[in-house]
Amino acid sequence: MVRLLKTLRLGAAFALLCLPLHASAEIECAQPEGANGQGISAKSARERLDYLSQVFTKEAKASQLYMTVYGTSYLALTVGQLSLVPVSQPVDQPTWFWGALNSFIGFAAVMFVPLSVVDAGPRFAARAQTVSDADTCKLVEEGEKLLKTSFDEETFQRGWLMHLGNGLIGVGLGLVLALGYHQYLSAVLNGVASIAIGELMLWTQPNQLIPGWKTYLTGQQQTVTFHVVPTAGPGLGFVMRF
Numbered sequence: 001m002v003r004l005l006k007t008l009r010l011g012a013a014f015a016l017l018c019l020p021l022h023a024s025a026e027i028e029c030a031q032p033e034g035a036n037g038q039g040i041s042a043k044s045a046r047e048r049l050d051y052l053s054q055v056f057t058k059e060a061k062a063s064q065l066y067m068t069v070y071g072t073s074y075l076a077l078t079v080g081q082l083s084l085v086p087v088s089q090p091v092d093q094p095t096w097f098w099g100a101l102n103s104f105i106g107f108a109a110v111m112f113v114p115l116s117v118v119d120a121g122p123r124f125a126a127r128a129q130t131v132s133d134a135d136t137c138k139l140v141e142e143g144e145k146l147l148k149t150s151f152d153e154e155t156f157q158r159g160w161l162m163h164l165g166n167g168l169i170g171v172g173l174g175l176v177l178a179l180g181y182h183q184y185l186s187a188v189l190n191g192v193a194s195i196a197i198g199e200l201m202l203w204t205q206p207n208q209l210i211p212g213w214k215t216y217l218t219g220q221q222q223t224v225t226f227h228v229v230p231t232a233g234p235g236l237g238f239v240m241r242f
Contacts, residue, residue, distance in 0.1 A: 026044060027044065027045040027046070027133060027136050027137065028044060028045065029045045029048070029136065029137035029140045029141070030137070030141075032141075032144045032148075032217065034217050034218075035217050035218065036217070036218045036219070038218055038219035039214075039215060039216050039217045039218045039219040039220075040215060040216040040219070041144070041216055041217060042219075045136045045137060045140055046136075048140050048143070048216075049128040049131070049136070049139065049140060049143065050128075051216065052124065052128070052140075052143035052144075052146075052147060052216075053124065053125035053128045053129075053143075055147070055208070055209060055212040056117050056120075056121030056122070056124055056125055056143075056146070056147075057121060057122065057125050058208065059115070059117050059121060059150070059206055059208055059209050059212075060117050060118050060121040060122050062206040062208070063114065063115050063117065063118045063206050064118060066110075066204070066205055066206055067110055067111060067114060067118075070106070070110045070201055071107060071110045071111045074103050074104070074106040074107035074110060075103075075107050077099075077100070077103035077106075078100045078103040078104045078107060079100075081096045081097070081099045081100035081103060082096070082097070082100040084096045085097050085100070091183075092186075094177060094180070094181045094183065095177060095181075095183055095186045095190065098173060098176055098177060098190070099173075099190055102169065102173050102190070102194050105169065106197070106198065106201065109201075110201070115150060115153050115154070115206070116146060116149050116150055116153060117146065117150045117209065120146055121146070124139075124142070124143055124146060127139060128143070144216070147209060147212065147213050147216060148213060150209040150213075151209050151210055151212070151213035154205075154206070154207045154209050154210050155210055157202065157205055157207075158202070158205075158207060158210075162202055163199070163202060166195060166198035166199060166202060167195055167198075169194060169195075169198065170191045170192070170193075170194035170195035170198065171191060171195075173187075173190055173191050173194050174187040174188060174190060174191025174192075174194075175187070177190060177191075
């Protein structure tokens with residue numbers, strides 16, 4: 001009889017210990033504005049936190065790689081062109097100087113204005129592993145705000161305004177060399193190269209939080225897409241996402 005009572009007590013204690021874990025998985029939180037009840041936002045709090053942590057972690061890693069590849073490349077171009085200014089012919093010095101300035105603008109654009117998810121994403125994922133039941137819905141709401149902010153950032157960086165700005169920088173570089181120094185061939189080559197590299201940078205930047213937000217909100221699945229991404233080789237990789 002005593003042994004039976006001990007067994008029942010141990011079973012009850014084990015059930016009480018497991019109860020909070022089960023309850024945490026079943027917590028329901030309010031859905032964000034625009035949700036249609038078909039997306040990830042309609043699932044339990046634990047499933048929502050897991051999804052948010054996963055997409056943030058992947059995009060943070062992709063963004064870090066992007067910054068490393070392009071930041072290093074632009075910095076190398078800046079230093080390399082500046083080093084050629086004092087040792088080149090006076091007629092060629094403006095080309096190297098303005099080319100270095102243009103490369104530094106690219107470096108600054110990559111390194112000084114990172115996506116919000118680069119820093120906030122890993123922190124969110126870490127907090128999601130240890131969040132208490134009382135703070136679960138609050139953390140879900142924070143994750144949703146970060147996902148929406150990142151969606152807006154990536155949409156803007158793929159938008160026409162960024163492409164227009166890239167084109168204006170390339171044209172401006174060409175006009176400075178052509179009108180200011182009468183370096184017409186250099187003006188054309190540098191202007192075209194600037195625009196081409198800038199477009200490559202724009203089209204290879206991380207953008208998976210755009211479909212990530214749509215999937216979270218409405219369940220809309222990403223269609224099959226093909227794009228080029230920078231690799232640490234250095235080089236470029238061809239990626240299919242579906």
